[in-house]
Amino acid sequence: MPSPSKAVTVSVTDIRSFALVGAAGAGKTCLAEALLLASGAINSAGSLARGNTVSDFDPLERRLLHSLNAAVMHTEWLGRRIHFIDTPGAADFLGQSLPALAAVDTAAVLIDAVNGIEPMTRRMMKLAAERGLDQMLIVNKIDAPGVDLAALLAQIQAEFGRRCLPLNLPLTEAGSTGVVDCFYRRHGHSDFGPVEAAHRALVEQVVEVDAGFVERYLEDGDIDATELHAPLEQALREGHLIPVCFVSAHSGAGVAELLDVIAHLLPNPGECNPPNFLKGEGDAATPIQSLPDSARHVLAHVFKLSVDPYVGKLGVLRVHQGTISTGCQLYVGDGRKPIRVTHLYRLQGKSHVEVAQALPGELCAIAKVDELQFDAVLHDAAEDDHLHLKPLPFPTPVHGLAIAPQRRGDEQRLWEILTKLVDEDPCLRIAHAVSTNETVVYGLGELHLRMLLERLREVHRFEVETHPPRIAYRETVTAAAEGHCRHKKQSGGAGQFGEVWLRVEPLPRSQGDGAAFEFVDAVKGGTIPGVYIPAVEKGVREAMAAGAISGHPVVDLRVTVFDGKHHSVDSKEIAFVTAGRKAFLAAIRQASPIVLEPIVDVEVDVPEAAMGDVTGDLASHRGRVAGSEQATAGSMQIRAQVPLSELAGYQTRLNAMTSGEGRYTLALSHYEAVPPVLQQQLMAGYTVRDEA
Numbered sequence: 001m002p003s004p005s006k007a008v009t010v011s012v013t014d015i016r017s018f019a020l021v022g023a024a025g026a027g028k029t030c031l032a033e034a035l036l037l038a039s040g041a042i043n044s045a046g047s048l049a050r051g052n053t054v055s056d057f058d059p060l061e062r063r064l065l066h067s068l069n070a071a072v073m074h075t076e077w078l079g080r081r082i083h084f085i086d087t088p089g090a091a092d093f094l095g096q097s098l099p100a101l102a103a104v105d106t107a108a109v110l111i112d113a114v115n116g117i118e119p120m121t122r123r124m125m126k127l128a129a130e131r132g133l134d135q136m137l138i139v140n141k142i143d144a145p146g147v148d149l150a151a152l153l154a155q156i157q158a159e160f161g162r163r164c165l166p167l168n169l170p171l172t173e174a175g176s177t178g179v180v181d182c183f184y185r186r187h188g189h190s191d192f193g194p195v196e197a198a199h200r201a202l203v204e205q206v207v208e209v210d211a212g213f214v215e216r217y218l219e220d221g222d223i224d225a226t227e228l229h230a231p232l233e234q235a236l237r238e239g240h241l242i243p244v245c246f247v248s249a250h251s252g253a254g255v256a257e258l259l260d261v262i263a264h265l266l267p268n269p270g271e272c273n274p275p276n277f278l279k280g281e282g283d284a285a286t287p288i289q290s291l292p293d294s295a296r297h298v299l300a301h302v303f304k305l306s307v308d309p310y311v312g313k314l315g316v317l318r319v320h321q322g323t324i325s326t327g328c329q330l331y332v333g334d335g336r337k338p339i340r341v342t343h344l345y346r347l348q349g350k351s352h353v354e355v356a357q358a359l360p361g362e363l364c365a366i367a368k369v370d371e372l373q374f375d376a377v378l379h380d381a382a383e384d385d386h387l388h389l390k391p392l393p394f395p396t397p398v399h400g401l402a403i404a405p406q407r408r409g410d411e412q413r414l415w416e417i418l419t420k421l422v423d424e425d426p427c428l429r430i431a432h433a434v435s436t437n438e439t440v441v442y443g444l445g446e447l448h449l450r451m452l453l454e455r456l457r458e459v460h461r462f463e464v465e466t467h468p469p470r471i472a473y474r475e476t477v478t479a480a481a482e483g484h485c486r487h488k489k490q491s492g493g494a495g496q497f498g499e500v501w502l503r504v505e506p507l508p509r510s511q512g513d514g515a516a517f518e519f520v521d522a523v524k525g526g527t528i529p530g531v532y533i534p535a536v537e538k539g540v541r542e543a544m545a546a547g548a549i550s551g552h553p554v555v556d557l558r559v560t561v562f563d564g565k566h567h568s569v570d571s572k573e574i575a576f577v578t579a580g581r582k583a584f585l586a587a588i589r590q591a592s593p594i595v596l597e598p599i600v601d602v603e604v605d606v607p608e609a610a611m612g613d614v615t616g617d618l619a620s621h622r623g624r625v626a627g628s629e630q631a632t633a634g635s636m637q638i639r640a641q642v643p644l645s646e647l648a649g650y651q652t653r654l655n656a657m658t659s660g661e662g663r664y665t666l667a668l669s670h671y672e673a674v675p676p677v678l679q680q681q682l683m684a685g686y687t688v689r690d691e692a
Contacts, residue, residue, distance in 0.1 A: 010081045012292050013268045015361035017083040017318075018136075019100035021128075022110035023118035024089030027140040029055050029067055030249035031110065032086040038255045039082075041075040041348070054349035055086035060454055068451055070096045070304055072316055072347040072363050080263040083363040084108075089120055091660060092448035095427030096304075098392050099374075101127060103303040103318040103363060105272040106134040106236075113139050113147040117159055119661040125160060127393065132273040134236040134266065137244045138258065142170050143177040143251055150192055156244065165202050166244040167265070168257055169195065179246050179254040183265070184225045199225075205241050209234045233271040268292075269361030275301070275320050276390030277377075288387060290321040292360035297381040298322030298330060301389055305374045307420040315372035316347065316365045317358075322380070324364065325357040330378045332371045334385040339369050374426055396665040397429045397442040399651055401449045402470070404439065406463040415439065417460050421452060428452065436470040445651050471645045473552040473682065474515070474596040474671055475588075480505035483587025486565075487579040498575035500528070500536055500583040501563035504591050507556045511670055515555040517544070528564040528576070535573040536561055539580025548588040550595050550682040555671075559584065595679045596671040597643050604638040604654070604664040611636050613657045621646035622675075635661075641669055 020028040029048060032055050036042045046052035051062030055071035067088040074083045085104065087097035101107060107128035111121055128135050137156060142149060149170050156164050168179040169190035180190050182198040189195065203223060207213035210231040217223055235241035245261055247254035269292035277299070278285040290299045304316035317324070324330070329338040345352040345365040358364035366372065377387045405414045415430070418441060422428045429442040443449040456462045482503045489496040510516040519537050521530075528536065544554040564579070602623070606614050615625050615638060623642035631637040647666070654662040674682070 010079070010359070012270065012294055012360050014080050015083070015268055015359065016080050016106075016262055016266050017104040017269075017361060017363065018106040018108045018262065018266060019085040019087055019097075019104045020108050020110060020138075021087050021097055021100065021120075021124040022089055023112065023115070023120035024066060025115070026089060026110040026112040026118075026121075027249045028086050028089065028110050029053055031138070031140060031247065031255075032071075032073060032084065034247075034249040034252055034255045035082075035084070035259060036073060036075055038252065039075040039077045039259055041073075057350035059458065060451065066090070068093060068096070069306075070100050071349050072304070072365075073349060074346055074363070077259045078263040081362070082259075082262055083361075085363075090447060091120065091123075091663075092443070092445040092451075093427075094395060094444060095425040097124075098127065098394060099303040099426070101131050101133060102275075102301060102389055102392060103316075104133070105269060105361070106136060106266050107131075108136050108138055110138050110140050111152070111156070113141040113149060113152060114144050116152055116155060119659060122159070122661075129239060130393070132276070134272055135239065135242045136261075136266070137164060137242060139244065139246045140249055142179075142246045143248045143253060149246065153192075153244065160242060163205065163240060164242045164244055165205055166192075166198055166246070167202070167261055168245055168254065169198055170246045170254075177248065177251070177253050179257050181257065186222070202241075203228070206231050206235050209238065209240055232265060233267050236267060237271070237273055269320075277320075277387055278390055279387050281386075293321060294323045294359050296322050297384070298324055298328075298379055299384060299387065300324060300330075300378040302372055302374060302376045302378065305372065305424055307424055312368040313370060313372055314365055314367045315369060315376075316363065317378065319358045319360050319362050319364065321360055323357050323359055324378075326355075328380065330380055331385070332369075332373070332378060333376050333388075335371060337371075339366075339371055341366055343367060374423060392426075394426050395444060395663055397427050397444055397448075398664065398666050399445050399449060400440045400442045400469045401466050402433075402436075402438040402440050402468065403453075403464050403466050406465055410462075411439070414462065414464065417456065417462055421455060433469065433472065436472055438469060440469045468648060472598055473550065473674070475547055475549055475552050475554045475593055476509075476556045476596055477504055477506050477554075477588060477591035477593050479590075479592040481587045481590035481592075483583040483585070483590070485579045485582035485586060487575050487582065488570075489575070490570075495567075495570040496572060496575040496578075497565075497567040497570035498532070498535075498572075498579040499565040500561060500576065500579040502536075502540075502580070502583050502587060503560045503562060504584065504587040505558050505560075506591075507558055509671065510556050515553070516557075517555065518558040520558060520560040522560050522562040523564065524562075527566070528561065529566055529571075532566065532571065532573065532576040533561065535576035536564075536580035539577040539582075540584045542577070543581040543584045543588075547686075548585055549593050549686070550679070551686050552595065552682075554588070555596070594673045595682050597645060597674045597678075599641050599669050599672055600644050600647070600666040601669045602638075602640045602642050602647070602664055602666045604640070604662060605631055606636055606638065606654075606658050606662045608634050608636050610658045610662065611638065614638060614654070614662065615640075617653060617657060618642060642666075643674075644668075 033045045033053050037045045048065050061068050071086045085100040087100050109124050167183050168181050169192050171180045171190045182195045207217045274289050277288040279288045299321040300317045300319045302315045306314045326344050346355050418430045484501050486499040507516045521533050618640050623640045626639045628638045
């Protein structure tokens with residue numbers, strides 16, 4: 001239940017926000033717990049093993065012992081109000097971690113001192129830089145046995161540049177590891193040697209952004225760090241400095257010092273790069289700069305949405321401009337009907353702390369407002385109708401799973417529940433595959449979809465059946481042929497009679513997902529009355545939909561009805577439907593039918609070292625590599641065309657070849673004939689339905 005907040009008054013300049021991002025297992029959740037404990041927000045620290053941490057409050061997270069969702073928290077330290085987000089580290093849950101980058105001023109990337117730099121470390125550093133966020137690196141588990149922190153710092157600087165400089169250094173005394181400041185402190189000792197060298201490197205890096213300070217530094221030999229706030233913030237804004245801090249979330253070493261860094265050195269909303277607001281769509285969109293001014297009109301962004309089956313919809317917002325207060329009216333995007341903020345909350349994990357207002361830079365939540373959508377911009381001025389934030393680079397979900405309810409008749413309810421889950425996660429997608437009549441949900445990997453199924457069962461109490469999506473094969477003809485059927489049925493009373501002659505011939509292969517078909521009435525002399533021609537076409541279309549040789553739809557052909565017979569008494573519509581279907585099937589069997597398979601354009605982003613393995617794997621699965629190019633430093637993008645059937649389990653293969661760093665997107669290109677062996681397999685055991 002919501003609880004009242006403490007009466008702490010802050011201004012915009014007292015607000016700090018950051019997201020804990022990085023690889024799974026780096027200790028983000030444990031560090032969040034340590035920060036809350038050290039700052040007095042909680043009385044005792046929870047643990048993953050006991051399932052009682054503030055941020056991992058979802059029952060699935062507690063059972064699986066790792067984060068699945070982004071969790072928002074806050075605390076107070078040295079007069080600053082600090083908002084922060086704990087995010088999942090697995091690549092399958094980027095739909096939860098990426099939106100956090102649109103809600104904060106600083107990306108705090110955690111590095112496990114034992115495992116060092118991991119693929120998610122690199123990805124988050126790159127994404128934070130592209131977003132224009134201040135970046136900091138936090139090395140966790142500094143007191144783990146056998147770690148070489150000096151070597152790790154050298155690795156960090158080799159990977160991300162000499163701009164990565166420590167704000168504090170580890171110091172082991174009496175068998176216990178702590179940290180010693182090297183920004184404000186000029187002298188002292190650390191496990192890396194004298195503090196003076198680290199202090200001098202920091203000051204030199206900071207003053208480089210301001211010519212006046214450079215001149216003073218050259219004249220005086222040093223500058224008091226307390227005077228360097230403005231150039232420090234500029235260096236962080238421009239990416240000229242990436243501070244490194246050392247902590248142990250488990251023992252608490254360096255946690256209080258990290259809070260000091262957050263309070264004193266991280267930017268307030270007015271000191272960081274402004275958010276990437278755009279007005280209009282596409283190439284016509286123009287940048288709009290918001291100002292963190294509490295007196296201006298409101299601009300806020302919904303960066304997280306959760307839909308609880310009992311509580312309802314909860315939208316979590318970052319306020320960028322103006323003040324949101326209880327009772328105010330806001331518009332959602334270009335909606336014309338305003339919503340009323342009846343309750344405003346500050347989140348502490350699953351706890352909702354009711355507040356009266358939220359200032360620029362703050363993270364807050366609004367509940368039970370159906371109009372809220374992920375990525376929506378909230379405002380209170382008509383001129384902001386078409387504002388939106390620069391889109392986040394979400395990976396395309398390509399890992400598909402066909403899903404159906406266990407009980408017939410529950411299809412609509414299944415679709416409604418899946419729609420709610422997709423609303424919560426921008427990296428989930430659902431589609432109805434018309435060609436196979438399946439509901440398919442797409443995610444970023446097997447773990448992503450497995451958690452979706454767990455949520456369906458445990459949260460929504462809905463049982464489903466699943467299987468890999470069927471490949472949307474097709475059939476066509478490669479030659480012209482004729483077919484004939486004389487349908488005659490007598491059952492004592494009025495009978496059935498209809499006779500059809502028709503011809504099938506191939507049309508040019510349709511592109512993409514199209515399916516060409518022409519039906520031509522060439523009957524002369526009324527041998528088939530015009531009233532029955534639609535019935536013949538209906539029979540042909542029924543046979544095309546059901547398939548002729550492998551049970552897949554028939555496409556890219558012309559059917560010409562050129563002769564037939566009728567009976568003045570026994571002819572009726574159903575007779576010509578049946579005759580049309582059977583005549584079509586007879587023609588197809590003589591027209592050299594083939595099975596077509598979907599070919600997709602694939603773009604694969606991989607580390608440069610793995611390029612040979614990936615291209616070889618694509619070639620071994622009937623892929624045709626079209627080319628490659630440098631994507632970023634150290635990574636390549638490979639373009640290829642591959643049969644869709646050969647990409648089953650591809651993400652798993654790609655992870656193995658690239659140590660989890662590879663990702664891919666695909667789009668349908670065209671259809672082409674399957675190899676003869678595969679056609680025989682698809683035809684084996686299929687019996688066409690050609691009975692009356």
